[in-house]
Amino acid sequence: MNPFATATEIAAAVREGRTTSSAVIDACLARIERLNPVLNAFTAVTAERARARAAGTKTGPLAGVPFAVKNLIDIAGLPTLAGSRINRDHPPAAADAPLVTRLEAAGAILVGALNMGEYAYDFTGENGHEGASRNPHDLARMSGGSSGGSGSAVGGGLVPLALGSDTNGSIRVPSSFCGLFGLKPTYGRLTRAGSFPFVSSLDHLGPFASSVTDLAVSYDAMQGYDPADAGCADRPVETVSGGLESGIGGLRIASAGGYFRAGASPEALAAVDAIASALGVTNTVTIPQAQRARSAAYIITTTEGAALHLDRLRTRPDDFDPDVRDRLIAGALVPAAAAVQAQKFRRWFRDQMLHLFDSVDAILAPATPCVAPLIGQKTFVLDGKELPLRPNIGIYTQPISFIGLPVVAVPVPTASGLPIGVQIITAPWREDLALRIARLLEVRGAARTLQPEL
Amino acid sequence: MEDPALDAWIDAGTAALGIVVKPEWRQAIRMHLAISLGHAETVLTAELPDHLDPAPVFRA
Numbered sequence: 224m225n226p227f228a229t230a231t232e233i234a235a236a237v238r239e240g241r242t243t244s245s246a247v248i249d250a251c252l253a254r255i256e257r258l259n260p261v262l263n264a265f266t267a268v269t270a271e272r273a274r275a276r277a278a279g280t281k282t283g284p285l286a287g288v289p290f291a292v293k294n295l296i297d298i299a300g301l302p303t304l305a306g307s308r309i310n311r312d313h314p315p316a317a318a319d320a321p322l323v324t325r326l327e328a329a330g331a332i333l334v335g336a337l338n339m340g341e342y343a344y345d346f347t348g349e350n351g352h353e354g355a356s357r358n359p360h361d362l363a364r365m366s367g368g369s370s371g372g373s374g375s376a377v378g379g380g381l382v383p384l385a386l387g388s389d390t391n392g393s394i395r396v397p398s399s400f401c402g403l404f405g406l407k408p409t410y411g412r413l414t415r416a417g418s419f420p421f422v423s424s425l426d427h428l429g430p431f432a433s434s435v436t437d438l439a440v441s442y443d444a445m446q447g448y449d450p451a452d453a454g455c456a457d458r459p460v461e462t463v464s465g466g467l468e469s470g471i472g473g474l475r476i477a478s479a480g481g482y483f484r485a486g487a488s489p490e491a492l493a494a495v496d497a498i499a500s501a502l503g504v505t506n507t508v509t510i511p512q513a514q515r516a517r518s519a520a521y522i523i524t525t526t527e528g529a530a531l532h533l534d535r536l537r538t539r540p541d542d543f544d545p546d547v548r549d550r551l552i553a554g555a556l557v558p559a560a561a562a563v564q565a566q567k568f569r570r571w572f573r574d575q576m577l578h579l580f581d582s583v584d585a586i587l588a589p590a591t592p593c594v595a596p597l598i599g600q601k602t603f604v605l606d607g608k609e610l611p612l613r614p615n616i617g618i619y620t621q622p623i624s625f626i627g628l629p630v631v632a633v634p635v636p637t638a639s640g641l642p643i644g645v646q647i648i649t650a651p652w653r654e655d656l657a658l659r660i661a662r663l664l665e666v667r668g669a670a671r672t673l674q675p676e677l
Numbered sequence: 678m679e680d681p682a683l684d685a686w687i688d689a690g691t692a693a694l695g696i697v698v699k700p701e702w703r704q705a706i707r708m709h710l711a712i713s714l715g716h717a718e719t720v721l722t723a724e725l726p727d728h729l730d731p732a733p734v735f736r737a
Contacts, residue, residue: 537695
């Protein structure tokens with residue numbers, strides 16, 4: 224089977240007897256063995272477990288589909304690293320995270336854990352302990368972070384489906400750099416139980432895939448209230464796969480102007496404009512005080528992150544990735560008044576955005592200001608100014624996840640041959656609309672993945 | 678804020694929190710503190726009503 228076959232193509236082939244789960248898993252494990260030394264996407268491969276599970280798997284919407292998870296998601300028998308050296312000392316997880324269990328209940332087969340930026344405080348995909356996961360479209364470039372291994376593994380055709388987390392953009396940034404479809408659902412939609420936290424009020428889990436249908440089918444399989452996650456909303460399952468082909472008739476879609484165009488590279492602007500054109504969108508909306516929303520997300524992240532890791536910063540500072548440690552120490556020094564005011568502003572911003580969604584159904588914005596930078600690059604030029612790269616890749620993703628809005632990141636090829644992502648942003652709990660729009664863009668060829676030769 | 682003021686902030690804050698900073702970490706911490714304080718300023722200059730509830734309201 225083509226290594227870039229989509230999850231739903233694989234599942235159909237397994238269900239119809241054209242292949243077997245065991246054959247799919249053997250091919251997947253062989254490809255991981257060949258290419259992981261190049262991409263550095265995996266930190267653990269669960270080959271024995273995968274082969275055992277494949278032997279009995281013939282049915283389900285994801286029958287025989289290999290998948291892997293960012294290594295902050297629990298896998299029974301492995302320590303949950305969250306990209307760190309320190310967590311290697313933790314006892315192995317006693318059980319799989321619920322999202323792993325739910326995907327396996329749908330027939331998918333876990334094949335391993337994926338590299339990530341330490342403690343998810345990262346947009347680069349670099350990791351001081353494991354080395355950087357690499358961009359499958361140019362091995363010298365960043366995969367994006369913090370779910371870098373997820374982007375690298377799906378982009379390189381090692382697995383058709385991966386899970387990541389997104390606190391400020393960590394699904395959408397690697398989706399953009401690696402040219403994939405990524406879904407950051409509404410805050411509270413998917414359970415985060417059995418995952419290592421970063422910023423409780425901003426953390427989301429979600430899937431990466433090479434097709435919109437794969438996103439939808441995996442998302443449907445993972446939905447459902449879970450009281451084990453205090454942030455999980457007690458809502459009924461609202462499946463989306465059945466309505467994907469409904470089109471966009473009657474939907475009001477607009478591009479985000481102002482803040483979301485200032486500073487974007489020509490490639491990022493061209494991608495948003497191409498997506499808008501493919502949808503026939505000419506309207507522009509202004510997201511009020513987006514800059515301040517981004518600053519507030521930044522403050523909540525750095526202060527909560529610092530509080531989470533304070534004891535480790537005191538006792539084991541040398542065991543951190545220096546790039547993460549030094550940001551966390553700075554975060555510990557931010558006045559509490561700023562963190563509280565950020566939470567008040569969050570209420571204001573949420574109310575403004577809900578009001579904005581009275582007049583539009585979806586908003587288009589760049590996912591990243593530029594295509595993937597080079598691994599090791601420390602600065603980039605944004606709006607004519609040279610700025611530190613690590614704290615600024617998320618300028619367009621942070622204001623959106625700040626209030627938990629659902630987003631589908633869609634990949635757009637650029638003239639340079641590297642992909643870049645566009646965010647399709649909808650009102651809370653309207654993942655269905657974002658996915659429908661993404662699907663139409665896929666059908667029209669405006670959003671598409673590339674298949675690198677590796 | 679100038680570097681000496683940031684350094685004084687780092688010294689006092691890390692001492693209060695029990696974090697020991699090695700000299701070679703200081704430049705990066707100073708850069709990140711300056712960025713974070715810039716974002717804090719952006720947030721603190723927001724004009725918000727006294728009665729606005731912070732986002733994570735607790736329900737008993």
